[in-house]
Amino acid sequence: MSALHSVERGLIIAAGCMILLAGALIVIRIWRGPSMLDRAVALDVVAALIIAGIGAKSALDMDPFYFPVMLVLAFLGFTGSVGIARFIAVRDRPPRRGDGKDVTR
Template sequence: MNILWIAIGLLLGAAVLLGVTRMVIGPSILDRALSVDVLLASALTGIGAYAAFHRDPTVLPTLLVLSLLGFIGSISIAKFVARRPEEHVATPTEPPAPAPAPEEGGSS
C-alpha cells in the first residue's frame, strides 16, 4: 500500500509541474490566472492527501480557506483584466493591428 501513496505524491507533483509550465508560457494573464487556479486545487488535493495519510484532521480548515481564496483570486484577476482592454493590443501572439476595432473600447 505504501507504493500507492508514493504514486499519489508523484501524480500530484507532475500535475503541479505542468501547471507551473503553463503559468510560465501562458500567453495572456487569464491563462496564468487559470493555471494558478489549477495549482491551488492541486495544493488542496495535496493537503488532503497529507490529512488522509496521517489520519490528521487538523489541516481540514486550511482546505476550507484555500477553496474560498482561489475563487476570490480568480474573480478579482478577471475583473482586473476587464478594466483595461487596451492590454489586448500588446499581446505578442497577434500581428500588430493597425488600430483597435471599435468593439474593443468602451469598457465602463
C-alpha cells in the first residue's frame, strides 16, 4: 500500500467522521427546531448526508455500484422537499375574507 493510498483512505475516513458529526447535529436541529420549516430543511439535509455517506463508502470501497442509488435518493430528497414546501405554503397562507381578498393584520 503506497503512501498516497494511505492518505486517500485517511481523508475518506475523516470525511465519514464529519458526516456522522453533521448527522448528530442535524438530529438536534430536528428535535429542537422552533418551526416546521426548520425541521423540513433539516430533513432535506439528512437526505444529503445519507447521499454523502453512501458516496464516502463508495469511494472507500472503490465501487461505482452505489451511484444509481445515490441518484435515486437525490431525486426522492428533492421531491420530498418540494412536497413539504408546498404543504407549508398552503398551511401558512393568510386567511381570506368572503370577497376573496386577503385579511391584513
